[in-house]
Amino acid sequence: MPQCPSCGEKISHLKVEKIEYGSLSLFNEEPYWEWYNDVYGANNYKYVFKCPGCDEIIFENIEKAIEHLKSSK
Numbered sequence: 001m002p003q004c005p006s007c008g009e010k011i012s013h014l015k016v017e018k019i020e021y022g023s024l025s026l027f028n029e030e031p032y033w034e035w036y037n038d039v040y041g042a043n044n045y046k047y048v049f050k051c052p053g054c055d056e057i058i059f060e061n062i063e064k065a066i067e068h069l070k071s072s073k
């Protein structure tokens, strides 16, 4: 089973946070939220992978996270 590079705990899965990009501005003095997925129709997310044990961010790259889960250390 792979281990967390930060705390060394054996991990069977990673915690994931999905962050959506956007902007906040004022429109007629009112807060105006714009989410890039709505505007550009693109996949404007960032993924952060954390250790379920120590909660450290250990990967920010999907391929590397999957590669680590497949590895044995």
Ligand SMILES: [Zn+2]
Residues within 6 Å of the ligand: 004, 005, 006, 007, 008, 009, 051, 052, 053, 054, 055, 056
């Ligand atoms: Zn850890």
